[in-house]
Amino acid sequence: MAQPRHELRGVVLESVSGKPVRGANLYVNQTGAGTTTDSLGQFALQLRAGTFSLDITAVGYAMGRENITLSGDRAVTFRIASRVFELDEVEIRAREPGGNFQDVRMSQILLSMPQLKKMPVVLGEPDILRALTLQAGVSTAGEGAGGFNVRGGRADQNLVLLDGAPLFNTSHLLGFFTNVSSDAVQDVTLFKGGFPAQYGGRVSSLLLMNTRAGNREGWRVSGGVSPISTRLLVDGPISRKLTLLAGGRIAYPTYIMRLFPTNSVQQSRAFFYDGNIKLQYSPNERNAVSLSAYRSQDSFQFPGDTLYGWQSNVASLKWSSLIRPNLQLNVNALYSGFAYHIDGLDEGLTFRLNSYIRHREVKADLFYTLARKHRIQVGANGILYQVQKGDLQPIGSESNVNPQRLEPENAREGGLYLQTEWLVSPALTVQAGLRYSLYSQVGPQTVYKYEPSVPRSPETITDSVQYKANQPVQPYGGWEPRLGIRLQLGAASSLKVNYSRMRQYIHLISNTTAITPIDFWKVSDRYVPNQIADQFAVGLFQNLRDNAIEMSLEAYYRSLNNLVEYRNGATLLLNRTLETDLLPAKGRAYGIEFSISNSRGRLTGQFNYAYARSLVAVQTTFSELQVNRGAYYPSTIDRPHILNLQTRWALPYNWSFSANFVYSTGIPATYPDGQYLFNEEPVLNYSRRNADRVPDYHRLDVSFSKDTRRNNRQTRYSIWNLGIYNLYARKNPYSIYFTRNYGQTRSYRLAVFGTLIPSVTYNFYF
Numbered sequence: 001m002a003q004p005r006h007e008l009r010g011v012v013l014e015s016v017s018g019k020p021v022r023g024a025n026l027y028v029n030q031t032g033a034g035t036t037t038d039s040l041g042q043f044a045l046q047l048r049a050g051t052f053s054l055d056i057t058a059v060g061y062a063m064g065r066e067n068i069t070l071s072g073d074r075a076v077t078f079r080i081a082s083r084v085f086e087l088d089e090v091e092i093r094a095r096e097p098g099g100n101f102q103d104v105r106m107s108q109i110l111l112s113m114p115q116l117k118k119m120p121v122v123l124g125e126p127d128i129l130r131a132l133t134l135q136a137g138v139s140t141a142g143e144g145a146g147g148f149n150v151r152g153g154r155a156d157q158n159l160v161l162l163d164g165a166p167l168f169n170t171s172h173l174l175g176f177f178t179n180v181s182s183d184a185v186q187d188v189t190l191f192k193g194g195f196p197a198q199y200g201g202r203v204s205s206l207l208l209m210n211t212r213a214g215n216r217e218g219w220r221v222s223g224g225v226s227p228i229s230t231r232l233l234v235d236g237p238i239s240r241k242l243t244l245l246a247g248g249r250i251a252y253p254t255y256i257m258r259l260f261p262t263n264s265v266q267q268s269r270a271f272f273y274d275g276n277i278k279l280q281y282s283p284n285e286r287n288a289v290s291l292s293a294y295r296s297q298d299s300f301q302f303p304g305d306t307l308y309g310w311q312s313n314v315a316s317l318k319w320s321s322l323i324r325p326n327l328q329l330n331v332n333a334l335y336s337g338f339a340y341h342i343d344g345l346d347e348g349l350t351f352r353l354n355s356y357i358r359h360r361e362v363k364a365d366l367f368y369t370l371a372r373k374h375r376i377q378v379g380a381n382g383i384l385y386q387v388q389k390g391d392l393q394p395i396g397s398e399s400n401v402n403p404q405r406l407e408p409e410n411a412r413e414g415g416l417y418l419q420t421e422w423l424v425s426p427a428l429t430v431q432a433g434l435r436y437s438l439y440s441q442v443g444p445q446t447v448y449k450y451e452p453s454v455p456r457s458p459e460t461i462t463d464s465v466q467y468k469a470n471q472p473v474q475p476y477g478g479w480e481p482r483l484g485i486r487l488q489l490g491a492a493s494s495l496k497v498n499y500s501r502m503r504q505y506i507h508l509i510s511n512t513t514a515i516t517p518i519d520f521w522k523v524s525d526r527y528v529p530n531q532i533a534d535q536f537a538v539g540l541f542q543n544l545r546d547n548a549i550e551m552s553l554e555a556y557y558r559s560l561n562n563l564v565e566y567r568n569g570a571t572l573l574l575n576r577t578l579e580t581d582l583l584p585a586k587g588r589a590y591g592i593e594f595s596i597s598n599s600r601g602r603l604t605g606q607f608n609y610a611y612a613r614s615l616v617a618v619q620t621t622f623s624e625l626q627v628n629r630g631a632y633y634p635s636t637i638d639r640p641h642i643l644n645l646q647t648r649w650a651l652p653y654n655w656s657f658s659a660n661f662v663y664s665t666g667i668p669a670t671y672p673d674g675q676y677l678f679n680e681e682p683v684l685n686y687s688r689r690n691a692d693r694v695p696d697y698h699r700l701d702v703s704f705s706k707d708t709r710r711n712n713r714q715t716r717y718s719i720w721n722l723g724i725y726n727l728y729a730r731k732n733p734y735s736i737y738f739t740r741n742y743g744q745t746r747s748y749r750l751a752v753f754g755t756l757i758p759s760v761t762y763n764f765y766f
Contacts, residue, residue, distance in 0.1 A: 008045045008068065009325040010076035012037050012056060019186075019210075021080060024058035042326060042369050056080055075325040077285040100550050101494040101541035104421065104429040104486040107193035107554060109135050116182050126224075126761075128178040128188055128209070129170060134644045134660060136554075136593040136608035137192050141637060141667060142697060142734050143752040146171035149637045150192050151556060152589030152614030153204025156508030156521075157531070160207045161199075163278075163292045163316040168338035168357055168521065172272045172298055173253060179296055179312065181249045183222060183233045184276040186212040193537045193556060194498040197419040197433025197482045198365060198379055203502040203533035203560060211292055213280040214243030220715075224763040228253045241282050248275035269301040286322040291315075308518075310340035326369040334361040342518065343395070350395040353574075357506075357521040358386040373423040383413040385506065389520050390574045404574050407446060410470075411523040413439045413505055419482070426488065433482035439505045440475040441525050443467030448577060455622045456527075456580040476530045478503060492543040497536075504531040507564050509572055509582075518573060527579035529562045548600040553592070560587035565618050567625060568686075583625060587616040587635065605647035614638040627689050634668040634690045641665045654707040659700065666694035669736055672745065684738060684745065694736050695749075700727040716766040725757040 012021045020041025027034040028045070030052050037043045049071050056064040056078055064080040109132065116126045129148050133140050137151050147155030147170055160167045162180060170179050191206040199206050212235065219236030233247030250273040274296035282288045294314040301307045317333040339356035363381035370376065387409040394401040419433035449463040450456045467473050484498040507528060510519035524530045539554035563585040566572070570581035591612035598604050615632040618625070627633065645661040668690035675682050703723030726732075731754040738747050 005046045005048055006070050007073045008047055008070060010043060010078060011041045011322060011325055012078045012080060013041060021058050024056055027055045029053045100552060101492060101543055104431045104484045105194045106496040106498055106539045107537055109190040111188040113182050113185055126182045128182055132190055134646055136595045136610045139639055139642055139664060143732060146175040150205035152612055154637060157202050157204030157504060158207060159199060159202035162209050162294055162314055163211055164332050165314045165316045165334040165336045166359055167312060169310060169312055173270055179274060180209060181231055183231055184211050184247045186210050193500060193535055194484050195482060195500045197417040197435045200415050200435055200437050200480055200502060201504060203504045203531050211276055211278050212245055213278060214245040216243055222765045224761055226759060226761040243280050245278040272298040288320045290318045305346040307343040307345060313337045328367040330365045332363045348398060348400050350399045351401040352393055352395055354391045355520045356388050360384045375421045377419045380416045385411040385523055387521050387523055389522055392574055406576060409523045411441045429486040431484040435480040437480060437503050438477035439530060441473040441523055443471040443473055444469050445473050447526055455625055458577050458580060474526045476524055494541050496539045500535050502533045528564060528582060531563060532561045534559050549598050551596045553594050555592045557590040563587050563616060584619045585616050586619055589614045602650045608644045610642045611640060613640060636668060638668055639665045656705045659702045661700050663698040666696050669694050672738055694733045697732045699730050699732060701725050702727055719763040721761040723759045726753060727756055729756045
């Protein structure tokens with residue numbers, strides 16, 4: 001009679017963070033049986049009764065060995081330690097080896113934090129967003145521009161989450177630094193498409209940043225010093241079940257800025273700081289509670305008498321419970337706030353202008369594994385928004401500024417979702433999701449009515465309606481389907497297809513290419529509906545030389561409705577009838593992305609190229625409001641050709657050399673195409689929006705790194721980084737502007753840097 005078999009089910013977790021380890025291999029030494037964990041770190045084995053030893057291995061982790069006695073079905077939890085020191089030899093890659101063609105998800109980028117510290121970046125500071133903009137399909141408006149753009153999307157169309165809470169501002173120093181220090185971050189994942197149904201609220205991309213938990217084994221100190229900033233991070237165990245991570249960064253770039261050849265940079269003043277803290281409590285192997293908080297503060301003074309300041313505050317409380325080996329529950333309470341102020345310092349005109357957005361959210365997610373071939377995820381969330389678009393107050397009794405305060409905006413957003421992933425066969429995987437989002441602007445609010453047969457303006461107001469507190473003003477909502485299919489074509493190749501619909505209910509109001517301190521958020525209302533995007537993507541993925549070389553070719557098409565554009569000469573700041581200067585628009589973005597990377601050997605690197613278009617057309621029946629006669633025209637972030645080349649050469653004695661080359665088509669611009677006389681004075685004529693372009697952008701960055709470790713087991717060491725940004729001192733234009741001097745029209749090129757920038761950074765770990 002055959003001995004009955006029992007089921008050993010469980011989950012493999014990272015020992016420090018408690019994060020599930022995907023793709024871990026489990027091997028039973030006595031029988032030779034084995035299996036691999038799924039995306040939730042879960043596994044199942046059928047074994048006869050007895051005592052066994054299991055070896056647990058995973059890429060980037062130390063091998064673990066567990067002894068198990070099995071006399072019936074049993075659920076277990078295994079923990080393995082991350083081998084952080086090995087990551088220093090890993091290039092920035094999309095996934096773990098083989099994951100790019102095996103995973104049903106596509107259009108993803110995963111950053112390695114240790115490798116990030118060796119890249120040549122501006123002003124010597126390791127930077128997350130700068131590294132992302134070296135990847136295919138990701139770009140920025142240029143030097144001095146905050147935010148980033150993904151596949152032709154605007155900066156406000158990216159959902160950036162820090163421990164689950166949104167960041168409304170992602171940059172320090174007008175785009176030169178990412179808001180969050182890479183020292184505190186455990187992992188970074190960017191979704192350019194194939195969005196999980198768990199997430200909604202933006203139409204372009206999803207960026208997930210998770211901070212590290214404190215070390216359980218002992219206290220550690222790390223940090224870095226450069227001529228422009230200083231960083232310090234401390235983490236360790238407070239008790240056997242409670243860990244702490246705390247870190248901060250402070251920058252003092254003013255005296256460095258005085259060395260730049262550009263007068264506008266020389267005469268500017270800047271300062272910022274940011275800090276992270278995270279507490280994680282694990283009462284037992286099945287439950288964990290974490291509390292993380294983040295704060296940043298910036299100030300920047302351009303030449304003149306105006307001081308800009310902005311700050312972010314984020315808090316995240318998370319409870320994670322492994323109810324059963326195949327059932328996990330996560331509950332989050334989230335807060336995020338962003339505020340800016342502008343101080344007028346001119347004598348007699350002193351003032352402060354304030355604006356803010358506040359986001360409060362509760363969400364819950366349930367992960368259930370029916371079998372290793374079928375997983376289900378369900379969840380819900382609810383959000384409260386509060387927005388102040390502008391509040392102007394005089395400062396001091398001598399100020400001649402008149403106070404103005406716009407009415408705050410309030411809104412609610414909620415969502416329900418269901419997602420399933422099914423391994424139909426070894427060659428076919430399907431991931432399908434369905435999300436329903438519901439939104440409503442609520443009072444107190446004043447809504448104006450306008451004459452229907454003429455363009456909206458303050459002069460065409462016919463009536464107004466007053467809504468009480470919490471009274472619904474304008475609802476929106478709808479379904480957001482998601483679908484992904486992976487078809488394996490060979491031993492190391494696959495074809496993937498995905499479709500996503502996304503909805504966005506808040507908008508950043510800005511008439512500049514880049515995010516600036518005077519941009520402000522507003523919620524969808526009766527005249528500004530929610531943005532809707534449909535994206536289709538298809539990709540071919542091929543690995544060579546045992547996954548050392550990864551190649552991908554992706555094509556995508558995105559259609560967008562209810563975009564916000566602006567009338568010529570629009571007044572945005574402190575406008576009580578803002579809807580009169582906004583225009584409804586539709587957009588489309590399409591492109592092809594090619595990437596090839598080599599991750600092994602002394603010479604490693606990555607080549608990325610993207611052909612990408614981003615077009616927009618204003619939708620209005622009034623001919624006087626049409627832009628470019630209603631035809632599609634390049635959006636402000638349209639860059640048809642983007643090329644990035646990264647390489648790293650491992651040298652003797654733990655030295656390494658890195659280089660990045662960046663090229664992109666210049667951003668669209670509007671140049672004058674003639675002039676006319678008005679009151680006998682010549683006036684420049686601008687008739688076609690974004691019909692011209694600034695010159696192309698390109699630069700070369702290089703760096704040398706020295707690692708002082710004698711072996712990979714050394715825990716106290718340092719890394720020196722010597723870099724040069726913009727090696728051949730290219731004067732990349734940020735904008736082209738025109739003035740009239742002595743009866744002639746002259747053009748001028750504005751470059752933010754216009755020179756090479758050397759840097760030296762000392763990073764320490766002990």
